Amino acid sequence: MEKRYKGFSTKALHAGWDHDPTTGAFGLPIYLTAGYKFDSVEDAMSLFELKKEGFTYSRIGNPTVNAFESVISELEGGVAAVATSSGQAAFNQLLVLLCKKGDHVVVGRKVYGGTLTLLLNTMSRFGVEVSVVDTDDPNEVEEAVRASTRCIITESVGNPGLNVAPFEELAAIARDKDVLLVVDNTFMSPALCQPIKWGANVVVHSATKYLSGFGNIIGGVVIDGGNVDWRASNKWPEFTEPDAAYHGVVFAEHFGNQALAAKLRACTMRDLGGCMSPFEAYLLWMSMGTLSLRMKRHSENALAVAQFLQTRKEVAWVSYPGLEDHPHHARAKKYFQGGFGGMVAFCLKGGIEAGKKFLNHLSLFSIVANLGDARSMAIHPASTTHSQLSREELQKAGIEEGLVRLSIGLEDVEDILEDLDNALNSI
């Protein structure tokens, strides 16, 4: 009998894998195999025709990858998940699944730059239309939705302002207009926030970040909330009508509430590739066991850092959803449990020069263009990732010259604060 557990940490440790029934191996094996030996031609046929569950080829599914998919789906409160080679691949596959030429997507202005460039530079070349709006403002979102809109994309917490999405209002618009609400939950992880609980239909992650937690892999995942009634309208024929690209299967019938994940795997992954490797899935499955402990410590350290920065004269402003003066603090308290995440943004009064000095005088923090690592990291966009932009362009992108983004790690908080104190004193 399949065991079901209530507690987040218990699920994180027990979902997805128990032991190998053949050898008794308790640790999750890394199934480094491309193919799977079929018992007979008939056996192969029933697998390919989706009459029987099992593995055919590791681009479509692999037992080690499946262990990670099962645990992350359970932790997010979804019904199924499909792991991908990166966060970008997760969005790319999802958009290819949902959109065709002439379809429309509404996306938040403050989402990760890579999500915007994927939509505006690449998907637009294939005829997908895009409206970039402020998803903090539900009215703006509602006005942007058209008959051809397929999804609204936002992030649970955006970058660099650390704005918190108004999940319930966006979900109400999505339900009303028969479009999907897609939430990138990378910054929070399911340990702190479960967007499906608040009405999201699909959750996407860059697993590269907190899910991994150690900055040692690139990966992504799409989680199906299982809460769309595909047959309620005639807007989703790809799920409700026979699919000529897959033996005439009607995905909503055959897979019920797992139709989105099933089609993503059977058709989009089959056609685009971009699957997760078993080794990465193995590391991710192990990291899930410590996710809630890590997110709690990231959050405690980040709150202490945010409060410390607020006391410093060199600092113009600090943004952290856990601070009472953050404009979305009330929303964050409602939607997040157990902490407000590990990301802190702040602005140095001294602009570019102060930012450079600050970064160069950090010693515990590393200058790295990543986040969600166990080790603390800092980035000063104006002198690094965005240094090619002019002052006007920086302003247009909403990046102040003194803006610093910190990814607070799991070190002892006294060491973190001492490092920040030294670097601020250098300015």
Ligand SMILES: Cc1ncc(COP(=O)(O)O)c(C=O)c1O
């Ligand atoms: C919020 C967010 N979503 C998606 C991505 C893309 O993920 P990946 O780098 O794993 O492709 C990133 C990367 O930084 C991100 O920060």
